[in-house]
Amino acid sequence: MKNYLGPMYLTLAASIWGGMYVVSKMVLAIIPPLELVWLRYLVALFTLVICGFATGQSWKLQRKDTLLISFIGLIGYFISIWAQFAGTQLSSAQMGAMITSATPAFMVLFARVLLKERITFRKGLSVLLATIGVFCIIGVGNTGNSSQLGGMILGIAALTWALMSVLVKRVPSSYSQLVVTTYAILVATIAMTPLVITQVDVVRFQQVMLQPLVWGGILYLGVVSTAGAFFFWNKGLQMVDATRAGVYFFFQPLVGTLLGYLFLGEQVGIGFWIGTLLILMGVLLIVKEPS
Structure with a gap:
């Protein structure tokens, strides 16, 4: 069972991100990408800190590891996530899924x-x-x-997320991934705060914050798809080779397309089922390969 824990964590994280597209598609129509990411991280930080203290985590970092974790936050949680939201807004959800699907290939390299x-x-x-x-x-x-x-920005998102995922493998396993995720998100939040403050329209911001759809979406994005999924992804990366882990990323567009069909009425054809079979075959090859 222990050999399957890593794949389970990675599959769960990627599946949660697939559902994230359905929620973010609605919220992005009201809130700009940078503001949405920033609010999402504030909620995630609050959630992770509570979980950390509730489980008695040690928050102490070695000085030599601080720079690495800061890079993870800047590259993966700031640049990559902002690029993913901004690129999708400028292009389309399909273009976003297509270009970010290059992430596992970059992870291998x-x-x-x-x-x-x-x-x-x-x-x-x-x-x-x-x-x-x-x-x-x-x-x-x-x-x-x-x-x-938008396509170029999405390419940056795929490249930086792959780099971040490999850097996570270099964090000493003695650290709790909850603590690593919390510090990385904190760095990303601090980095984007000056940009948000200079760009936000306070009057419009106050108005949209009164909408239940916005609050519900931000809570889901912060608690489930950020605090939860980032933790599961980092935990899975601790247990699986980076080249093997990248394949599980493909569950994101698979689940996103399926949920779009179920909840948004988006049509799927025979290509969806053929693609699903190919993805599962690819994952099965990796799961069955000896470590």
């Missing part, structure tokens, strides 16, 4: 360079199958009038 992990034939085949599966689900030629700028 970063893991080879930074962690010296070996790229086996089985790992490469699993990434290829899952990538083709994502293209089948979202439709390669069905991206609409997506902005080139």
